[in-house]
Amino acid sequence: MPPFSNQSDPVSTRPNLSSTLYNHVLHFLKKQSSVYLSSGNPSPSMETKTVHFLSLIFLSLLSSSTSFTPTDNYLLNCGSATNTSLYNRVFVADASRPGLFFLSADRSIPLADHNPSPNSPALYHTARVFTTPSSYKFNIRKNGTHLVRFHFWPFAAQGFNLSDAKFSVLVNGNMMLRDFSTQVAVLKEYIMKVDDEMLEVLLIPVDESGFGFVSGIEVFSAPKDFIVDYGARLVSANGIEEYKNLSLHVLETIHRINVGGSKLTPFNDTLWRSWIPDDDFLVLKSAAKRVATTHTPNYQSGGASPEIAPDNVYMTAQQMNKENATLGARFNITWEFPVGSFGVRHLVRLHFCDIVSTSLNQLYFDVYVNDYSAYKDLDLSTLTFHMLSSPVYVDFIADSDDLGVMRVSVGPSDISTSLKVNAILNGVEIMKMINAADSQSEYTKRTIWIALGSTLGGLLIFSLAVLAAVLLCKCKKQKPKPRRAESAGWTHLRVYGGSSRSRMSEVTVNASPGPNGYHSLRIPFADIKSATNNFDEKLIIGVGGFGMVYKGVLKDNTKVAVKRGVPGSRQGLPEFQTEIAVLSRIRHRHLVSLIGYCEEQSEMILVYEYMERGPLKNHLYGARYPPLSWKRRLEICIGAARGLHYLHTGSTQGIIHRDIKSTNILLDQNYVAKVADFGLSRSGPCLNETHVSTGVKGSFGYLDPEYFRRQQLTDKSDVYSFGVVLFEVLCARPAVDPLLAREQVNLAEWAMQWQKKGMLEKIIDPHLVGQINRNSLKKYGETAEKCLADYGVDRPTMGDVLWNLEYVLQLQESGPSEDGNANAQELPSPSMIPQGSSTDTKNQQSFFLVDDQ
Known part of the structure; x- marks a missing residue:
């Protein structure tokens, strides 16, 4: 359903139907209730189910009435003196000229169809005809x-x-x-980046006796990150490469397909798009089987959103039809989309949502574009914060084939088990790429040449004068040549990062390269290959959204962990640069150290100190490791809290980690905890600010609900995530476990229920039974509870959390107590990181912030 808002802008005014919708549904509910009452003895269960069903419909409709509202929103009814409506959107008469757009035409003629088709929208009953080059100009906010x-x-x-x-x-x-002409109704859609204060639509008749026309025009802002500059995968016979600067191209929509579903009209799409079924494009219909769900998608930050594609696209799909196939049979589902011309580059956006699996990491499949491998062993779980039914999309760049066709296929992966062979696809968008630099018309070129010709003489004289002045200055004083930018050791990364408008604008950790730049941290690619035995698969010790992690040994026998970025990873470049920016300037006993990095041959590789015992998560509920004692768990939590507290307070603005979880707390040989993975980190607010406004990033189950609601990041967001880790340490179970009963799926919610009952001992790790001092457990539960407060202002600082955990350890070491000492007053909160604590006195001075001066 399209969005509605009350706006005074006459160009973008749309009626607010929330109250109307409420009244209609309320009237309908009352009517249904009276029908049941008048029917004699209605079935209570039937009545309850029906009212519940109607209530769900009402809530669904009501929630859909509040959605995306574009900043710029121009809707013009061309050639008309009155406004009209289409899909509940008000198109303003262009004759009214409300001041937000300007129609420039020496001879334009408003035209009205006095015998319109009875089924045609009112928008198409008028048009504006141009007999000379004319334009509409729109102010861009x-x-x-x-x-x-x-x-x-x-x-x-x-x-x-x-x-x-x-x-x-x-x-x-x-x-x-x-040279456009049409005999039928046509809607043309383009997606483009606008960097000017004005957008001009210019219509030019082909010859002096010709004319042009338009019935309606829409110009409106797209959602943030609708088209991103990086992350698309260029697919060709040469393999897969990352495609950069995608926004430099104008995109013309060719196809928009709801795979496995029915036609969706603009009324059902927040960006007023039409999606058509895929039936006519399937090469072999018997290879595909429709699948659908009634559950709305689980949207997660970093994946797709309702603006990328509507709910209904992600709630339907085509999967492999295995009913008539033999067990373990492998085949592809293929679609062919005509695009009109061959050898032309297109953006192919594929939409996925795993609505067929019953558990995570069950579905692996391959994607092909024009019969070239485009994505091998695709596991949607790794792209969606390990959530089922969570939408995600992947962009591919490919040229149409010799027949002017774009072919898309999905099929089972080689690593799929025989019982779980499947592949799915939910939606397809295909857009023709128009190179902005090459799309100037002959009309525009002629105008430029005329302008250049008329001023050529003046420019030539001016240029000679400037040249003479420069030569004169050089003769007076020879200035030293500036160093090549490459010598700074960071230019290559900036070039790779694209324009200043890319997502690197989020990397604001105030990093400075220092006197030697980042060059001292560079490690040759050859050394890294040697350290990892040419990235031997036997040395893989982990995998994440950035890529594979390998164990390695450098030439000086230093053990390292090598994290190698995956080409085409959406989060790869910002994460790569942020890690270097943060870790190159901080050192702390409880933060993982960065040994170096490599960016040769388009590689993105980070090299860290090797942590012998790996992630804390493995020791909590991993079968390979013995259970940790309660005292050791407390020491690990205290170490991680020290690292976080330093991160928050070690510089003027501090640094917010944004992805605290048990996977990102690593243990060395002596079980010393160190916080790792700073790819999502952000600098904290300035002294006169309370928060940082930013898009939501993090891991599901650990995410601060206030940050998620308001998109306002503070260091208290890390505190919330750490509170989840505290319960994870105590209960030895994941933050989210979809296989458990509904009330137990989310650890934070489940543990808080028991904590508020005062019965936390009922859910602790069975290995800890009989180990925990009652007072220690009580104070520990209270500390975790405070961390998980709904509002950040009610949560403690990491310094407070650290101090309380130190106190919890003291209570544990003091032995059994029956005097109610757990209610004793806490030690005063430190103003700095505590010096000489009970568990770490000799290493308290080991933390420092690298001086960049």
Whole structure:
């Protein structure tokens, strides 16, 4: 359902139907209730189910009435003196000229169809005809990606037959339509980046006697990160490469497909798009089987959103039809989409949502584009914070084949087990890529040459004068040549990061390269290959969203962990640069140290100190390791708290980790805990600020609910995540376990219920039974409870948490107590990291912040 809002802007006004919707549904519920009452003895269960069902419908409709509202939103009813509505969106008459757009035309003619088709929308009953080059100009409030749509509906009136029109259309100098004409109704959609304060739509008749027309125009802002500059996978005969600077291209929508589902109209899409079924594009219909769910998708930060594709796209899919196949049979599902021309580059956006698996890591499959391998061993679990039914999309870049067709296939992976062979696809979008630099029209080029010719003489004289002045200055004083940018040791990363408008704008940890730059941390690729035995699979010790982690030994016999980025990883580049920026300037006993990095041959590799005992998670509920004692668990929590406290307070603004979890707390040979993985870190708020406004990042189950709701990040978000870890340490179970009973799935919620009952001992790790001092457990539970407060202002600082955990350890070591000492007043909170604590006195001075001066 499209969004509605109350806005004073006449161009973007849309009615707010929330109250109307509520009244209609309420009236319907009352009517249904009266029907049941008048029917005699209605079945109580039937009545309850029906009312519950209707309530769900109401809540669904009501929630869908509040969605994306674009900053720029121009909807024009061209050639009309009155406004009209289409899919509950008000298109403003272009004759009214409300001041937010300007129509420039020497000879434009408003045209009305006096005998319109009875089924045609009112928007198509008028058009504006142009007999000379003319333009619409729109003020742009916020730069970024915009959608531009043109509605063309040819009819005959007042001596014009719009089917005879032939014209070109440009938007900010980019050729969208060249020598365009149409005999039928057409909607053309383009996605483009706007960096100017004005967007100009220019219509140019092909010749002096020709004319052009348009029935309606839409110009509106796209959601943030609708098109990103990096992460797309270029697929060709040469293999897979990362495609960069995608936003430099104008994208023309060719196909938008709801795979496995029915047609979706703009009324059901927050960006007012149409999605058509995939039946006509399936090469072999018997290979596919429709599948659907009634549960709404589990949207997670970093994946897809309702604006990327509506719920209904992710709630339906095609999967492999194995009913008539033999056990373990392997085949692909293939779709062919005609795109009109061969050898033309396209963006192919594939939408996925695992609605077929019953547990995580069950579905592995391969993706092919034009019969080339595009994504091998795709495991949706790793892309969606390990959540089922969580939407995600992957962008591919490919050229159409010799027949002007784009072919998409999905099929089982080689690592799929015989009983779990399957592959799915939920949605497809195909967009033609128009190179903005090459799309200038002949009209625009001629204009430029005329302008250049008229000023050529003046420019030539001015250039000679400037050249003479420069030579004169050089003769007076020879300045030393500046060093090449490459010598700074960081330029390659910046080039790889793209423009200043890329997501690297989020990397604001105030890192400075110091006197020697980052060059001293570089490690040659050859050394890393040697250290890992050419990335031997036997040396893999972990895997994450960034890539594989290998155990290695450098030439000086230093044991290291080598994290190698996966080409095309969406989070790869920002995570890579942030890790270097953070870890190159901080040192602390309880933070994992960065040994070096490598960026040769388009590689993104980070090299850390090797942590012999791996992640804390493995020791809590991993079968390979003996259970940890309660005292050791407390010491590990205290060490991690020290590292976090230093991170928050060790610099002026501090650093917020943003991804605290048991996987990112590593243990060395002596079980010393160190916080790791700073790829999502952000600098904290300035002194005059209370928070950092940023997109939500983190791991499901550990994510601060206030941060998720308000997108306002503080160091208290780390405190919340650490509170989840505290319960994870106590209960020895994951933060989220979908295989458990519904009330136990989320650890934080489940543990808080028992904590508030005062019965926390009922859910502790069975290995800890009889080990924990009663007072120690009580204080520990209270500390975790405070960390998980709903609002950040009610949570303690990490310094307070650290001090309380030290006190918990003291209570544990003091032995059994019956005097109620657990209620004794806590020790005063330290203003700095405690010096000389009970568990670490000799190493308290080992932390420091690298001086960049």
